[in-house]
Amino acid sequence: MVDIDAVRDWLRRLPGGSPAGQHADDWDAFARLDRPVVTLFGSYDTGKSSLLRRLLVDAGSDVPAWLTISARHETFEVNEVEVGGCTIRDTPGFAVGASDIRAQNNSRRALAAVGLTDIGVAVLTSQLATAERDMLQELFTQGWPAGTMWFVISRFDEAGADPEGDLEGYRLLSDRKVRELWEVFALDDRAPVFVVSQDPFQTAGPDTDLYPEIWNAFRDWDGMRDLADAVAAVSPAELSAWRHAAGQRYWTAVLAETMTELRTQLQEYTARAGVAANGVARREDWEKELDHLDGAAQAALDSLVEEVVRRYGDTAELQVELQRTLDEWFARHEARL
Structure with a gap:
């Protein structure tokens, strides 16, 4: 267990412009929140925004203007909205291995948001994870209390089994994908996994001015009821323990990131010192x-x-x-x- 006060003090005393102040400000702002924070994260185009839209519409809440739905990379900032008794954050999609600055910034913002959350919700498609698998595996093993890392296999109506023509086949495929998920990430079989079709057959498309009735024909199999019930059950009663765990994850990651940066700087300075010594x-x-x-x-x-x-x-x-x-x-x- 990391001594958070010791880490913060050490960071403050680092010479050369340590980002300790920003880390501390970010953490302190999160620690003051009196609602549990639930963060949706995953790769681009896994359906995070459409999942949040469905939760909002079914809860009778307005869809904020920043929430857009399309097949393009539309989410570039971390945004949040209150649903029931918690705050849900929508994050930009991970772009593993991307070379352009915008994609790198999106990944950085998403990872920062996951570091400051009480409950993480990994949103995956039926292909599960490919390029981002190693990064997700690292996230999943960072000390999440039981029941605070959720998994959503999203847009499952696109998985290859027609739920209206072959509901049994759809459910068998769903069970198989859950088992695959457990195996791929070596998960405890108690890890919450939800298989959902948040907008079956793209019934709502990109619209945001919607009524819950638009999805009534699919509710028996779309999996959204279980997810909505889980969100509704998120209670501030567990907040103290969740924040303690979040603090351990956050400051451990900050410490590791800072040590990596310092080692990189040491290598650079050593190389420069060698060049200078050779010049002398x-x-x-x-x-x-x-x-x-x-x-x-x-x-x-x-x-x-x-x-x-x-x-x-x-x-x-x-x-x-x-x-x-x-x-x-x-x-x-x-x-x-």
Whole structure:
């Protein structure tokens, strides 16, 4: 168990502009919330926004203007809305391995939101997870209390079994996918898993001005009742224990992230120090060589001047010969330099 106060104090004392203040502000803002926070997360186009729309409409709540439904990447910020006794956050989709800045920022925002939540809801399609599997696996093993990491296999009417023409086949496929999910992520079979079709056959499409009756024909098999009941059952009575666990997850992740950043900086500074040391050594070698050349040149000049004076004495040719000798000496040693 991490000592949160010790981590915060250590971060504050780090030199060079540690982001400790921002981490502390983010955590303190979350810790002050008096409602449980439920965060929907997962890859782009897994149906997080349409899932939230369905929960809102069935609860008789208005769909906020920021909630848009389409097959494109539409969610770029973390947004939240109150449903029953909790706050539900919709997050941008993960974009594992993406090189563009916007996709990287989306992933960063989503991960930050998951770090500051009481209940995490991993939203997956019937293909479960592919590129993001390792990242999700890491998230799932970060110390979530029993019952606070949920799994939603979303848009299951698109999974390959027609619930209206073959309901038995649909339910068998649903059971098989739940078992696959347990195996893929090595989950305890008590982990809450919901198989849902939040907008069967895209009945509502992108609309947000809706009434619950639009989905009445599908309620016997669409799985949304169980999920809605679970959301309604989220109670502030467990909030203290959930926040304690969230604090352990959050500050452990902050500590690990900071240590990784410091190790990276150490490697960079070590490499730069090596380059600087090599430069200093080369400079010292050059200085020694220049001192040697200077000494040799001075000795040669003294000898030449002495020889010219000895040969020409106090004659008219002395000045001319001295100038010629100096010119030759300068040209020779300039070339050596």
